[in-house]
Amino acid sequence: MLPEAARSAPAITIAGVVVAIAAAGPLGYLIVRALDGGVAVALQHLWRDRTLELLLRSAGLTAAVTLVCIILGVLAAWLVVRSDLPGRRVFGVLFMLPLAIPSYVGGFTWISEWPGLAGFWGAFLVLTLVTYPYVYLPVAAALRASDPALEEVSRSLGKGSLRTFLLVSLRQVRPAALAGGLLVALYVLSDFGAVSLMRYDAFTLGIYTSYRASFDRTPAAVLGCVLVLLAVAITVGERRARGKAAAFGLTRVGSGAAREAMTVPLRRMRPIALLGSAALLLAALGVPVFSLLRWLTGASAAIDVPVLLSATWSTVEVSALGALLAVLFALPVGVLIARHPSRLSRGVELASYAGHALPGITAGLALVFLGSRVFPGLYQELPMLVFAYAVLFLPLAVAAVRNGIAAAPARLEEVSRSLGKGRFETRLRVTFPLASPGIAVGAALVFLTAAKELPATLMLRPTGTSTLATELWQATDVGAFGAAAPYAAVLIVVAAIPAVVLGNVFRKSSDAGSGGGR
Amino acid sequence: MNRFFFRRLPSIGLAVALLFPLLAACGNSDALVIYSGRQQALVGDLLGKLEKELGMDVEVRYGGSAEMAAQLLEEKEPEADLFYSQDSGALGALTEAGKLATLPRDDLDIVDKRFQADDGSWVATSARARVVAYDPKQVSEQDLPSDLDDLLDEKWRGKVGYAPSNGSWQAFVTAVRQLKGEDGARDWLVKFKQNNPQAYENNVLIRDAVDKGEVALGLINHYYYHRKIAEEGAENVNVKLHYVGGNDPLALINVAGVGVIKGSDKAEAAQRAVRYLLSESAQQYFADETAEYPVREGVTSTKHDLPKLSGIESPDIDLSSLSSLKETLALLQEVGLS
Numbered sequence: 001m002l003p004e005a006a007r008s009a010p011a012i013t014i015a016g017v018v019v020a021i022a023a024a025g026p027l028g029y030l031i032v033r034a035l036d037g038g039v040a041v042a043l044q045h046l047w048r049d050r051t052l053e054l055l056l057r058s059a060g061l062t063a064a065v066t067l068v069c070i071i072l073g074v075l076a077a078w079l080v081v082r083s084d085l086p087g088r089r090v091f092g093v094l095f096m097l098p099l100a101i102p103s104y105v106g107g108f109t110w111i112s113e114w115p116g117l118a119g120f121w122g123a124f125l126v127l128t129l130v131t132y133p134y135v136y137l138p139v140a141a142a143l144r145a146s147d148p149a150l151e152e153v154s155r156s157l158g159k160g161s162l163r164t165f166l167l168v169s170l171r172q173v174r175p176a177a178l179a180g181g182l183l184v185a186l187y188v189l190s191d192f193g194a195v196s197l198m199r200y201d202a203f204t205l206g207i208y209t210s211y212r213a214s215f216d217r218t219p220a221a222v223l224g225c226v227l228v229l230l231a232v233a234i235t236v237g238e239r240r241a242r243g244k245a246a247a248f249g250l251t252r253v254g255s256g257a258a259r260e261a262m263t264v265p266l267r268r269m270r271p272i273a274l275l276g277s278a279a280l281l282l283a284a285l286g287v288p289v290f291s292l293l294r295w296l297t298g299a300s301a302a303i304d305v306p307v308l309l310s311a312t313w314s315t316v317e318v319s320a321l322g323a324l325l326a327v328l329f330a331l332p333v334g335v336l337i338a339r340h341p342s343r344l345s346r347g348v349e350l351a352s353y354a355g356h357a358l359p360g361i362t363a364g365l366a367l368v369f370l371g372s373r374v375f376p377g378l379y380q381e382l383p384m385l386v387f388a389y390a391v392l393f394l395p396l397a398v399a400a401v402r403n404g405i406a407a408a409p410a411r412l413e414e415v416s417r418s419l420g421k422g423r424f425e426t427r428l429r430v431t432f433p434l435a436s437p438g439i440a441v442g443a444a445l446v447f448l449t450a451a452k453e454l455p456a457t458l459m460l461r462p463t464g465t466s467t468l469a470t471e472l473w474q475a476t477d478v479g480a481f482g483a484a485a486p487y488a489a490v491l492i493v494v495a496a497i498p499a500v501v502l503g504n505v506f507r508k509s510s511d512a513g514s515g516g517g518r
Numbered sequence: 519m520n521r522f523f524f525r526r527l528p529s530i531g532l533a534v535a536l537l538f539p540l541l542a543a544c545g546n547s548d549a550l551v552i553y554s555g556r557q558q559a560l561v562g563d564l565l566g567k568l569e570k571e572l573g574m575d576v577e578v579r580y581g582g583s584a585e586m587a588a589q590l591l592e593e594k595e596p597e598a599d600l601f602y603s604q605d606s607g608a609l610g611a612l613t614e615a616g617k618l619a620t621l622p623r624d625d626l627d628i629v630d631k632r633f634q635a636d637d638g639s640w641v642a643t644s645a646r647a648r649v650v651a652y653d654p655k656q657v658s659e660q661d662l663p664s665d666l667d668d669l670l671d672e673k674w675r676g677k678v679g680y681a682p683s684n685g686s687w688q689a690f691v692t693a694v695r696q697l698k699g700e701d702g703a704r705d706w707l708v709k710f711k712q713n714n715p716q717a718y719e720n721n722v723l724i725r726d727a728v729d730k731g732e733v734a735l736g737l738i739n740h741y742y743y744h745r746k747i748a749e750e751g752a753e754n755v756n757v758k759l760h761y762v763g764g765n766d767p768l769a770l771i772n773v774a775g776v777g778v779i780k781g782s783d784k785a786e787a788a789q790r791a792v793r794y795l796l797s798e799s800a801q802q803y804f805a806d807e808t809a810e811y812p813v814r815e816g817v818t819s820t821k822h823d824l825p826k827l828s829g830i831e832s833p834d835i836d837l838s839s840l841s842s843l844k845e846t847l848a849l850l851q852e853v854g855l856s
């Protein structure tokens with residue numbers, strides 16, 4: 001007996017399952033490695049008093065960062081999309097950029113300016129500042145795509161701005177905010193850079209210590225399995241919480257009366273909102289940039305222009321290709337989850353998220369193990385690196401694409417089918433264009449995250465190729481901060497590319513929505 | 519159709535430009551492949567000279583030593599012909615897994631027995647000394663610690679910088695265990711912790727903290743000091759170095775080293791590369807460019823004011839044993855200093 005989804009959409013189901021198998025590849029490696037010495041040895045590695053302690057510390061950090069990121073991300077998105085915040089277009093782009101700052105750079109700049117920050121609060125601060133865009137971006141996209149009519153109705157019924165925000169806007173963006181929160185949680189669980197610099201004893205520290213101190217991959221794999229289980233639990237929790245919220249507030253389509261999405265006057269709150277936004281950017285962008293400028297005055301500051309240019313080009317190239325492939329992978333998964341809910345599609349979703357809590361070194365070694373066995377000809381070639389990015393960052397694309405598709409009204413697809421268009425053509429000409437803001441956000445998230453990825457890039461890049469992240473690491477590792485600064489600076493500039501592209505996508509899609517047909 | 523095509527031209531152009539290297543991707547199977555856990559900024563020029571010396575293509579991958587050792591262990595067929603490591607621990611791990619070939623006796627004989635594997639599977643190419651960095655504004659020369667236990671003195675409370683997550687610190691603690699025994703080491707670490715030492719992420723930050731007077735003493739490797747002088751000029755550097763000497767863990771000497779991957783089809787070229795790294799010109803490079811100690815007798819630095827390696831007393835411990843850090847980490851966790 002085939003599941004419902006497989007009967008109603010065989011092609012998309014097969015594609016989704018293939019993607020899920022690729023995404024679950026690293027988990028296969030993990031199990032092989034964890035059971036290297038037999039089950040008893042694995043349990044022995046697991047059964048240490050420190051395991052539970054580290055797990056609780058990681059869970060606490062994850063919960064705190066996720067909660068604050070959801071609040072910050074939703075507020076920032078609402079201010080940019082719905083309010084009359086001065087300069088909100090500029091803020092709209094700037095709010096995205098901290099995503100390009102690697103957590104090891106963020107951590108390093110904060111700890112070198114304020115050594116007293118070490119510990120929980122330092123790790124909390126740095127991780128919040130580099131991950132809140134995971135919430136901000138999808139929520140801003142959801143707000144832009146959602147029909148403001150509901151909010152107008154609420155206001156016309158005498159509800160104030162605050163109550164409208166709480167009762168209507170917040171419910172409209174709930175699925176996007178939760179999906180973003182999930183990405184934040186998985187990032188924090190997998191992070192090593194910030195927690196090690198802030199000397200916060202987290203779970204990933206145990207994993208790295210196992211590699212670096214005893215060169216033993218088995219305990220690291222056992223601990224990795226624990227992270228996977230935790231990731232699965234959080235993903236299931238998010239799905240429950242998301243529930244049917246997606247049905248609330250659909251994408252505005254068709255030729256309604258042409259009007260700008262209305263802005264909510266902030267009035268007395270305006271200076272506070274402006275100050276808050278500026279403070280957030282000052283902490284998230286200002287502090288790292290300030291440190292970079294100070295590094296630039298160091299004596300090792302010499303810009304090797306050819307290397308900088310080639311590293312910039314490789315970064316843009318591999319990140320863009322990775323984003324493209326991740327989105328291609330995410331399309332069938334997103335359609336399956338949003339349009340054909342079943343046990344199978346939930347399984348596909350879980351498989352695409354499960355490996356995302358693994359620290360970069362474990363995910364990288366998994367791809368080394370698989371790559372050198374399954375595709376020996378492509379190992380340490382560009383296609384392998386692009387494939388690695390697509391698999392490692394698949395959840396970023398899936399979350400955004402799924403939200404985009406879920407928000408697009410299914411009845412338009414039905415109309416298309418009733419007009420005699422085939423299933424494939426309907427997807428291509430109706431579903432995907434409607435979901436384009438979500439798809440664009442997914443591509444941007446993957447691009448930004450891939451651009452700063454380090455451990456897997458070091459292992460899988462073609463020999464001799466370097467990216468901005470690898471050059472940055474090379475320089476900071478020997479303490480040549482002056483030489484490192486240009487690479488970090490360009491990384492932030494490169495991050496502005498998807499930010500600007502996204503702005504265009506949003507403008508076009510809102511023109512198409514309000515401008516009366518295309 | 520035409521309009522469609524021209525409007526899409528930029529995107530199509532971009533797609534082709536992005537895809538081009540995909541099609542052009544190809545490896546050079548005739549090159550000698552080196553996995554280098556040592557940074558390009560330190561050894562890039564030297565490996566460039568090596569390429570000329572060997573008269574063949576040399577491809578170098580840079581990464582962290584531990585990560586690259588793990589990568590070599592995960593690869594079905596090791597991609598590298600030569601592994602160049604920042605520390606003896608990663609080399610020891612590969613020796614243990616049987617991944618390294620035995621080096622020729624002639625090459626091993628160039629280097630002091632202290633600085634090579636017992637079974638000849640790796641050899642040191644350069645060395646670094648643990649030193650005590652101090653702030654001369656706070657500490658006079660006669661007050662400097664002369665052994666490990668001096669660091670526990672009340673006058674250093676809250677004034678010693680160390681890097682708990684750093685490999686060099688862990689190697690130092692391993693040396694403490696070897697010289698003082700488990701109980702002695704535990705006792706020393708507990709007292710050290712009670713004296714409220716200040717933790718830093720790495721040696722660079724410790725060095726700069728001592729320079730600024732944040733702490734009075736710092737436990738680091740010698741070359742961070744020489745590189746600061748090279749970068750900022752001697753007149754702008756406040757921090758100074760103190761060599762403890764004697765059979766004391768504070769005087770530990772650690773090494774960077776190299777090993778040939780077993781089963782490499784370019785083993786002969788890889789061995790010539792090892793010989794080059796031990797040659798006088800390569801050893802001169804370490805002494806001058808990285809401010810490390812050469813491992814070959816008779817080479818002295820023309821740029822840095824380095825004491826002679828043979829003149830530095832170092833504790834009598836087996837560097838290969840620095841690969842088994844498990845017990846050290848367990849002890850550090852137990853004491854609460856990790």
